[in-house]
Amino acid sequence: MNIIKNCPIIESKSQTAMTLINESIEYIKQNALPKxxxxxxxxxxxxxxxxxxxxxxxxxxxxxxxxxxxxxxxxxxxxxxxxxxxxxxxxxxxxxxxxxxxxxxxxxxxxxxxxxxxxxxxxxxxxxxxxxxxxxxxxxxxxxxxxxxxxxxxxxxxxxxxxxxxxxxxxxxxxxxxxxxxxxxxxxxxxxxxxxxxxxxxxxxxxxxxFYSLTVHDGCTRRSFFNKGIFAKKLGDLECMFKLGCRGPVTKTDCPNRKWNQYVNWPIGDNTPCIGCAQETFPDGMEPFIRY
Amino acid sequence: MDKKELSILLKECYKNIFNLKNMLIYTQCPIKRTQIEDEILFEINKALYILEDYTKCRQREFTIEELSKYDGSLGNPAYIAVNGIVYDVSNSPVWGGGTHFGAVAGVDLTSQFEKCHKGDLTKLKNLPIVGTLKV
Structure with a gap:
């Protein structure tokens, strides 16, 4: 115990995060950014x-x-x-x-x-x-x-x-x-x-x-199904919905990681294909939303 | 012809070309050199013919009616025709459900391709070719 107490590195380690947080809080308080x-x-x-x-x-x-x-x-x-x-x-x-x-x-x-x-x-x-x-x-x-x-x-x-x-x-x-x-x-x-x-x-x-650097397809929770070529045949199936007309591969957002409605769920998590709502050609170029 | 036969034939061609190339390095006589060069060209031609034969028997000719069956619906493969060549877009990520920015698979999309991609053939580079379109 005595060694730990004397070692400055260990002591500072346990304080680093807290110090940083306090410093930043102080900084914000002092240099209050104008609204x-x-x-x-x-x-x-x-x-x-x-x-x-x-x-x-x-x-x-x-x-x-x-x-x-x-x-x-x-x-x-x-x-x-x-x-x-x-x-x-x-x-x-x-x-x-x-x-x-x-x-x-x-x-x-x-x-x-x-x-x-x-x-x-x-x-x-x-x-x-x-x-x-x-x-x-x-x-x-x-x-x-x-x-x-x-x-x-x-x-x-x-x-x-x-x-x-x-x-x-x-x-x-x-x-x-x-x-x-x-x-x-x-x-x-x-x-x-x-x-x-x-x-x-x-x-x-x-x-x-x-927010827009990756496609929905890149972070999709069902991506491994796509890579293996296992596709959903109808709505409600739990596999990749690419063959039903999913627009994830052409739509750049972070929906899979961020999720919606207080981070509860997102379309593909609820068995609905991505309709590409953040895509340039939405809605005409993204139709049909579902095809089978 | 299957893949194994093809590789045997191509390997033979490659071996011949390799030997001729070596001969060319150590030959001074200009007449003999032209002879060897001609032989090399003949071997290259042979290899090209073998490749052409191989691709021909893998491909098929589609009529417009046949092509229309491959529209990507109900788990069907999705094929499109551009400039008389039929491509398989079933597993192309931008062709979800056999549709692509308003275009539907199973048809000749040459004019749409020209309009949207300005004839940029690199877009088609990675798509598997399945045949040709019968006019």
Missing amino acids: LNLIWLEATGCSGNIISLLNGENPGLYFLLKKMVNLKYDNTLSPSQGEKAFEEFLDALNTEFILVVEGAISLKDGGLYSIFARYKGDIITSAKAVKMAADKAKYILAVGTCSSYGGISSASPNPSDSISTFDYLNDKTVIRIPGCPAHPDWVTGTIAHLISFGMPLLDEKNRPLM
Whole structure:
């Protein structure tokens, strides 16, 4: 016992982790990172991504709103409504903020298929609001497949002439966070990275590498069945669902490791083939979702 | 011809070419050299013919109707035709359930291939060839 007590290495070993944690907590307390403002705009979409965000855990929505960002405007969560809400949006534009856009941008008939607000008799279309905010935003995030690639909003025959936010703001750096809906961790994780370290590493399609570097197939729990050529014949079978039309091999997300709904389960864990919701050509190019 | 016969025949060709090559190194006479060179070319030709024969008897000719049976549904193999050659895409990871970005197996996909992949033949490089398409 005496030797252990005298040895500085062993003593420091048992303290290293704790020291590091305490140091980082101190660092955060002293150099309190400024809370950034956040504007969350809904264009031509289904509000699915904000609903998905409400379901977040580690960190949850409460932590996000309290510790990470000031949510200045959101179509769904803002307490005010009507012209007052739009005024709040205009005020927020004069600050430094992160812009999150969910939903595609409808362009037909001057964008009249997606109205953002009515202000003093004028109709403000979503396209116009997104442009206004994007001109002043520090960072722009396209959350959801519609916003990133066009998705369901611009699926054939595309009656509203929708295009993705990424294409609409083609002169700006837009981070794509595809997924239908996007996982809350992908959104909060990217925002956290923007706050603390700035721009995350992006791949060639502007997706954060930390969430979109591997395909679903790479991390699939049924991958060994694929390698051995054992395939499910119908839904409910426990083998690889590749022959039923699984889109895992062409879809880049970390679903197999991260899982959904408080990390409980994910589609393939529930005997459903991956439908490629985070894929560029979703939904037209990913059809048929099941084939047998 | 099976794989064993093929390997015996090819080995014989290889041995002949090897011997001729050695002879060529130690031959000074230009006339004799051209003779040996001709013999080497003959052996190479022979090897190519053997290979061609081997691939021909493995392949079959598909009509469009025959091809349409191999659409990847109900556990069927998934075949596609591009530029008159029939490829097996059953185990290609990007062809889940015999479908690929809106394209379905069992048909001639030459025009779609040209449109989407701009005729990039490296995409087909790793697919097993099962035959040719009868026009």
